[in-house]
Amino acid sequence: MDMKKWLTPAAALLLASAFVLPSAAFAESKQPKANGHITQATGAGVTLKGGKAANVNGFQSVDPSHFKTKLPKDKAKKPSLSTQGITAADYGNHDPSTAIYLDLNTLYQNTMSTAGQQDWYYFYAPDASKLTALLPAMQMVGVDYDLHLFHMNDTTGALENEQYSAYGPGSDDQVAMVAQPGYYFLCVNSVSGVDANNPYLFEVAQSYGYDAAEADDNLWQARSKTSDFSVLGNLDNVFDQDWVRYTPSTTEYAKVTFDQLPTGSNYVVDMFATDANGALQSMGGLSANTAGKLALSQGTTYYFHVVSTGTVDPAANYHLQVSRQTTRIGLNTIDSDPNITGYVNYDNGPSMYKWRVQHWMTVNGSMRDADGQAIAGMPITLLVNERLGQQSANGVTDASGNFSIYLANMNPAVGDYSWYGPVSTHYYDIIPMGLGSPISNSNETYVTTLYHYAYSIYHPF
Numbered sequence: 307m308d309m310k311k312w313l314t315p316a317a318a319l320l321l322a323s324a325f326v327l328p329s330a331a332f333a334e335s336k337q338p339k340a341n342g343h344i345t346q347a348t349g350a351g352v353t354l355k356g357g358k359a360a361n362v363n364g365f366q367s368v369d370p371s372h373f374k375t376k377l378p379k380d381k382a383k384k385p386s387l388s389t390q391g392i393t394a395a396d397y398g399n400h401d402p403s404t405a406i407y408l409d410l411n412t413l414y415q416n417t418m419s420t421a422g423q424q425d426w427y428y429f430y431a432p433d434a435s436k437l438t439a440l441l442p443a444m445q446m447v448g449v450d451y452d453l454h455l456f457h458m459n460d461t462t463g464a465l466e467n468e469q470y471s472a473y474g475p476g477s478d479d480q481v482a483m484v485a486q487p488g489y490y491f492l493c494v495n496s497v498s499g500v501d502a503n504n505p506y507l508f509e510v511a512q513s514y515g516y517d518a519a520e521a522d523d524n525l526w527q528a529r530s531k532t533s534d535f536s537v538l539g540n541l542d543n544v545f546d547q548d549w550v551r552y553t554p555s556t557t558e559y560a561k562v563t564f565d566q567l568p569t570g571s572n573y574v575v576d577m578f579a580t581d582a583n584g585a586l587q588s589m590g591g592l593s594a595n596t597a598g599k600l601a602l603s604q605g606t607t608y609y610f611h612v613v614s615t616g617t618v619d620p621a622a623n624y625h626l627q628v629s630r631q632t633t634r635i636g637l638n639t640i641d642s643d644p645n646i647t648g649y650v651n652y653d654n655g656p657s658m659y660k661w662r663v664q665h666w667m668t669v670n671g672s673m674r675d676a677d678g679q680a681i682a683g684m685p686i687t688l689l690v691n692e693r694l695g696q697q698s699a700n701g702v703t704d705a706s707g708n709f710s711i712y713l714a715n716m717n718p719a720v721g722d723y724s725w726y727g728p729v730s731t732h733y734y735d736i737i738p739m740g741l742g743s744p745i746s747n748s749n750e751t752y753v754t755t756l757y758h759y760a761y762s763i764y765h766p767f
């Protein structure tokens with residue numbers, strides 16, 4: 307079978323990033339075009355949809371004996387590939403009881419007659435295996451068909467374990483199911499528009515040697531992970547897509563590693579963030595044996611999507627890891643009113659050096675990870691607990707991870723403490739100051755104390 311004639315080209319895998327991507331590994335290098343799999347999440351704007359309601363009555367009223375009688379394969383109703391551009395034939399298979407028998411690993415085509423129509427098929431899985439149903443996107447603008455896959459309960463005849471793929475117009479649909487021997491049903495549902503002149507193409511592929519996370523071939527089948535996860539999986543067939551879902555419980559700075567790949571493989575992992583409208587926004591991707599670091603926001607759902615852009619090696623695993631990285635905020639200098647600014651000691655002990663401030667202050671520092679790598683574009687908040695109230699100001703790290711935060715109007719100090727100097731007595735407060743970011747946990751904020759200068763009184767001797 308020549309898969310290429312019905313595979314859609316991959317869309318751009320890399321779009322503008324909404325996230326901080328400090329590692330060169332995340333740079334906008336072109337990903338190779340996919341040609342060995344169906345690409346369904348074609349970049350930004352794939353809206354998450356729930357499964358479309360199909361023929362609910364039909365799901366529960368299947369008589370298995372009816373289908374067993376059809377086991378001599380009803381080839382007469384099978385669309386013939388020799389008839390390319392099949393005309394708008396209506397095979398009348400619009401509910402489960404009129405489903406047409408399919409062979410596995412065989413490419414079919416059929417046409418929808420009217421919008422809202424469902425076409426039903428069934429097939430037999432002779433052994434324990436993985437089933438992958440494929441439905442390339444319709445080319446007519448706005449026409450959207452979805453896929454629903456069911457196992458049929460041999461005893462009751464009910465269609466169970468519905469798995470679906472409900473990507474929007476222009477996106478391929480694909481859904482997988484780990485199967486035991488038995489009958490399975492496939493519904494192609496025209497959920498938006500219809501193209502009565504051009505057929506839809508579809509196939510149910512069978513594969514073995516799949517990983518433990520299957521079936522995970524689309525968003526709705528994505529495996530949910532918690533913080534600091536590591537996945538060992540494989541691509542068991544050329545269409546296999548492995549989706550992982552991750553919603554951080556706290557905002558974090560994470561390292562994404564994609565390695566231990568089969569020799570010579572062209573596996574990639576694409577990353578997406580779900581926006582406020584539920585649409586996926588591409589964050590870029592990683593090619594083989596690379597890693598990158600990025601900030602992940604609390605409560606945002608991220609998806610990781612592993613595919614091959616070439617061949618697959620079912621015997622070899624890939625490794626995908628997302629691990630939280632520690633971060634560190636460093637203080638360089640604090641500038642303040644020129645009359646008092648400096649790093650001074652108001653005590654006899656060498657450990658009592660502090661930055662002295664009055665009227666205003668500018669805090670200069672940097673943010674880095676445990677590897678010393680600069681963290682760019684990260685908001686930093688400055689908090690100062692003056693004796694007369696708390697103040698705050700904000701800044702953002704630059705490309706080198708440096709920040710400079712200006713606090714314009716400080717309150718007067720009270721003068722809790724005094725220091726007897728050679729010419730005058732200085733009165734001042736000791737006040738705490740902190741620096742933190744959304745990705746800093748409590749151990750990773752920077753906290754120190756300052757001398758908040760109040761006034762001095764001259765003494766001649």
Ligand SMILES: [Ca+2]
Binds near residue numbers: 452453471473477478
């Ligand atoms: Ca669809």
Ligand SMILES: [Ca+2]
Binds near residue numbers: 517539540541542
């Ligand atoms: Ca897999």
Ligand SMILES: [Ca+2]
Binds near residue numbers: 521547548
């Ligand atoms: Ca998969």
